[in-house]
Amino acid sequence: MTQTQANDAPLVLAVPSKGRLQENATAFFGRAGLSFVQARGQREYRGQIAGLGGAEVAYLSASEIVAQLSSGAAHLGITGEDLVREQVADADASMVLLAPLGFGQANVVVAVPQAWIDVRTMADLDDVAATMRARHGRKLRVATKYVNLTRRFFASHGLADYRIVESLGATEGAPAAGTAEIVVDITTTGATLTANALKVLDDGVILASEANLVASVRAPWGKQARDAAAAILSRIAAEEEARSVREVRAVLNAVSPQRLGEIAHRLGARLPFGTAGSDGVVTLHCPRKAVFPLVEELSKAGADDITVRALDYVFRRSNPLIERLLARI
Ligand SMILES: Nc1ncnc2c1ncn2[C@@H]1O[C@H](COP(=O)(O)OP(=O)(O)OP(=O)(O)O)[C@@H](O)[C@H]1O
Ligand SMILES: O=P(O)(O)OC[C@H]1O[C@H](OP(=O)(O)OP(=O)(O)O)[C@H](O)[C@@H]1O
Ligand SMILES: [Mg+2]
Numbered sequence: 001m002t003q004t005q006a007n008d009a010p011l012v013l014a015v016p017s018k019g020r021l022q023e024n025a026t027a028f029f030g031r032a033g034l035s036f037v038q039a040r041g042q043r044e045y046r047g048q049i050a051g052l053g054g055a056e057v058a059y060l061s062a063s064e065i066v067a068q069l070s071s072g073a074a075h076l077g078i079t080g081e082d083l084v085r086e087q088v089a090d091a092d093a094s095m096v097l098l099a100p101l102g103f104g105q106a107n108v109v110v111a112v113p114q115a116w117i118d119v120r121t122m123a124d125l126d127d128v129a130a131t132m133r134a135r136h137g138r139k140l141r142v143a144t145k146y147v148n149l150t151r152r153f154f155a156s157h158g159l160a161d162y163r164i165v166e167s168l169g170a171t172e173g174a175p176a177a178g179t180a181e182i183v184v185d186i187t188t189t190g191a192t193l194t195a196n197a198l199k200v201l202d203d204g205v206i207l208a209s210e211a212n213l214v215a216s217v218r219a220p221w222g223k224q225a226r227d228a229a230a231a232i233l234s235r236i237a238a239e240e241e242a243r244s245v246r247e248v249r250a251v252l253n254a255v256s257p258q259r260l261g262e263i264a265h266r267l268g269a270r271l272p273f274g275t276a277g278s279d280g281v282v283t284l285h286c287p288r289k290a291v292f293p294l295v296e297e298l299s300k301a302g303a304d305d306i307t308v309r310a311l312d313y314v315f316r317r318s319n320p321l322i323e324r325l326l327a328r329i
Contacts, residue, residue, distance in 0.1 A: 007222030010054050011229055014068055014077030017045070017059035021211050024103040025078045032235040033313070054228035063087065065214075070094050072218030075225050076232065082108050082186060082209035086149050096215045096328050098233075098321050099240075104211030106186040108146055110153070110204035113175055113182070114197045121202050122157040125182070129161040132181075139163040143174035144184035146206070153184075153206045172196040213321070221329045230322055237319030242311040245285045248294055250303035253280040263297045272314075285314065 015029070015036070016022045029036070036057050038047040047057040058074055066087045068074035072094075078101065084091050091097075112119050119128055129140040140162040144150050147164055154162060165180045172192050174180040184206065187193055193200065213236070219225070248269070252260065257275035260282060264271050269286035286294050295306050 007220060008224055009220045009222055010056050011076065011225040011232075012056050012058050012068075012074040012219070013049070013232065014058045014060050014065040014074040014079075016062050016065065016078060019062060021062050021078060021080065021104050024101075024211065028078070028101060028103070032232075032239045034232060034235060049232070052228065052231055054224040055232065069214055069216040070218070072216050072220065074216060075219040075221070076213070076215050076229060078211055078213055080104050080106070080209050081212050082106065082146070082149070082207055084212070084214065085207060085209075086146050089148070094217050096217065096324060098213045098215055098324050099236075101211045101213060104209070106188045106209050107200075108149055108184065108186050108206040108209060109193075109200045110150075110206065111172075111183050111185065111187075111193050111198040111200050114199045119201070122159065122204065125201065126157065126159045126161075129159060133161045140182065141165050141180035142182055142184055143167040143171050143180035145171065146184050146186075149206050150184045172198060215325050215328070217328050226329075229325060233321040233325065234315060234319060235313070237321050238313035238315045241314040241316070241319075244288060245311065245314060246288055246291050247309050247311050248284045248286055248291065248298070248306065249308075250282055250284075250298045250306040251280045252282050252298065252301060252303050254302045259301065263294070263301065267294045267297065269294055285311075 016025050026036070034052070035050045036047045037050050045059045047059065049055050049057060058068070060068065062079045063083050065074065065077040065079040066083045069077050070088045081097065084095065084097070088094060110122070110125070112125065116128070119125055132138055132140055142150060142162050143165045145167055147166060150164060154160070165174065167174060171183050171185045173196060174183055175198065176196060183198065186209070187200070260275050261271070264284055267286055267290040269284045269290065271282065272285055273283050275282060284294065291308055295308065298306055
């Protein structure tokens with residue numbers, strides 16, 4: 001591909017096509033007014049965003065999304081932080097985690113048999129590993145698909161007498177099956193660990209992960225891709241901001257702009273359309289938690305009717321998502 005072609009390339013948005021993240025990711029984009037059209041039906045793995053040009057949607061597995069963001073084949077994507085940290089050695093050099101999304105929460109943990117009553121910490125585990133090595137000449141076996149996260153975490157705890165048994169599924173079953181003594185795996189409710197008579201070490205949480213909106217630093221960020229990213233991120237940010245604020249409206253004739261500005265400032269509210277016009281109506285956007293204190297302040301200042309409502313979107317000239325991205329590309 002020539003430089004010019006690369007610079008004109010459309011933005012590629014990578015979206016989970018299956019598994020735990022798929023439904024939540026689609027709902028997340030839906031709330032931001034981004035719906036996907038799959039031109040040739042469900043089996044087509046490329047799609048478009050309705051009403052938004054310059055972007056293609058790639059339907060991939062959560063782990064393939066990490067690979068494509070890392071190589072620069074995709075510009076933006078949703079995936080789990082656990083997969084980012086596991087699959088990419090220096091993730092912060094090739095990607096930007098723009099925002100955690102509040103779903104797909106899971107901890108990557110070190111879990112040992114519940115029967116190991118005296119083993120509660122990584123230091124205890126180190127003792128077990130050393131004893132196994134000395135007495136039986138065998139290394140502690142750790143079943144996991146998180147090979148890199150395990151190596152880094154064990155090294156940071158000075159634990160070296162172990163061997164990784166790579167597992168591609170049903171990892172928690174390894175101790176009972178006799179293929180490993182302990183496991184490193186992801187857990188959400190803890191039900192799978194309990195069902196397999198395993199417990200998490202007190203200091204055994206390697207990473208608290210959730211789904212993230214991730215941008216690639218290496219993707220070809222030409223004008224088309226930048227424009228599409230700005231449109232996508234502004235909708236996402238507008239929806240997020242709308243969820244975090246309430247609109248408060250009141251008629252305030254007897255209040256000076258200074259006093260109003262001072263009240264707004266104190267409660268973290270904004271006056272997006274300025275202080276009152278000739279009709280005396282003021283509009284404030286205030287953090288959800290500050291709604292009732294603000295209403296009280298406005299009443300004290302002489303407001304009569306005060307209305308409060310939720311908003312669908314709050315679009316602003318800039319937003320934290322696009323700023324975070326532009327700082328890196
Ligand atoms: N309870 C959970 N178990 C596993 N993953 C979870 C859980 N909750 C959230 N996730 C997140 O979802 C990501 C993808 O998990 P998912 O199970 O959908 O795919 P996978 O395990 O990579 O593939 P598959 O299960 O289809 O082989 C995980 O890496 C993690 O970030
Ligand atoms: O703590 P819990 O709520 O019990 O969830 C944890 C389990 O869920 C995941 O498996 P998944 O169902 O994705 O199957 P997989 O191992 O084939 O990916 C994960 O690998 C654990 O086994
Ligand atoms: Mg899974």
